[in-house]
Each structure stands twice: as structure tokens, then as C-alpha cells.
Amino acid sequence: MSALRQVLEEVRTGRARGLDDLARRVGVSRDEASAMVDHWVRKGRLDVADLSAACSSGGCGSCPSGDHGAPGCGTGDGRPVLLAISVRPPG
Template identity: 55%
Template sequence: MSPLRQVLAEITAARGGVRLDDVARRVGVSRAEVDSMVEYWVRRGRLSTEAIGSGCPSDGCGTCPSTGSCGTAPVGPVLIAITPRPH
């Protein structure tokens, strides 16, 4: 099986979630390659992505990771859910 298909299989099989770093290690490719492969499968309609936890924090702006005014993108990594789509 090609690494591209292995990445899809790893994500599809991980019903409770999987770290993309772990997928990269199991498939034997770099994390950057896994990211590119996920983008490929999203474009092909086999996976979908969604940002998790976006919006204002419940305890106010003092805990917000945003460096600017409201509505700016958070600083640092954003948690993304990647889910299989029926084909």
C-alpha cells in the first residue's frame, strides 16, 4: 500500500483520534508529508477538517491567546479535527 493510502487508512481506522506525528512515524514519512497527504485527501473529499475550540474563552479576554483585538487568529497551534467522509 502506498504511503498516501496508508495515511488515509490510519486516520480512518483511528475512531478515537490520532496524532499526525504518530501517523507519520507508523507510515515512515515526515510530519510535513502527512500534512500534505491530509490536504490531498481533503481536496479529494475523503477527509474533512474542522478547527476545534475556536471562539472567545469563557473566562474573558485575559486568557485569550490572541495578540490583537477580537476576531484575530489565535497565536500558536490550533487543534484540528480530521474526520473520514463517506465515499
Template identity: 40%
Template structure:
């Protein structure tokens, strides 16, 4: 029997594309899946990239990826822990070229 990190990584490698889909395939709770994805990202086993959807008319302070102090959060290498709202994130396996 594998642990949650192995199960999440395996589901991801087999094509699961959302946290809900990973939870369904593995039988793990969504909170365990989210924690596992965060840990796998820190380990470098998966990569996360914020997807830009365009800038809001209210500027960085009104942007979901903006930081609490109103600074821009776009263009960062990974999801910011300081973001103010939901941000669309694409997860992928690291390239092994």
C-alpha cells in the same frame, strides 16, 4: 507497496489521531504526512473542522484563527489558509449515511 496517500488514509482509518501518530505508524516524515492530509482533505477523503475554544478578550484580531486582516476565522468549514496562528483542527472520515 502503497503510496503515501494510501498509507496515511489507512493509518487514519485504523485510529491514528495525530500527525505524529500517523508518521510513526507509516514511517513517513511529518512533512509528507501533513501534505498527504492536506491533499486527502482537498479530495474529500477526510474532513477537517476547526474546533472553537472560545474567543480571546482581544477580539478577532488577536485570535489564532483570525485572518491577517483581523477578520474572524471561526465558523469556517475548514482550516483557513489565512489564519494567523495555530488552530485546533479535528479530522474525520466523511459520513456515508
């Protein structure tokens, strides 16, 4: 199975718990996994929802997924990046 198809399968089954985990499971870099997710979004097979409204008012450093003031989302630049990736229903 190609890495591109494996990304779709990992999201479909819910095995991957975030982009870093998805990249690790597929054996690609985080950037490559992100590009593959973007590919499937453009093809209409995946949906990506921005969940930044759920971010705390104190910013990433106060996020419960953070670690000692560091953001838990994988970025340190303060941009909200909490996303939900899901399979788009047919039709």
C-alpha cells in the same frame, strides 16, 4: 500499500493520535503527512475541522495538553492548530 493510502487507512481506523503519530506510523515527515492529509481533503475523502474554539483563553501555553508552558499542539508560534481529521462519509 502506498504512504498516501496508508494515511487514509490510519485516519479511517483511528489508530493515529495526531499528525506526529500519523507521520511516525506511515514513516514520513510531519510535513509530508500534512500534505497527504491535504491531498485527501482536496479529493473529498477526509474532512478537517478547526477546533481552535476549544483552545483556552490563555493561549497555547496554558493548554492542558502543554508541558510546562510549552504548547501541546506542536507549534510555539501561538497559532491554534488543534484539528480533528475524519473520513468524509460517501455521497
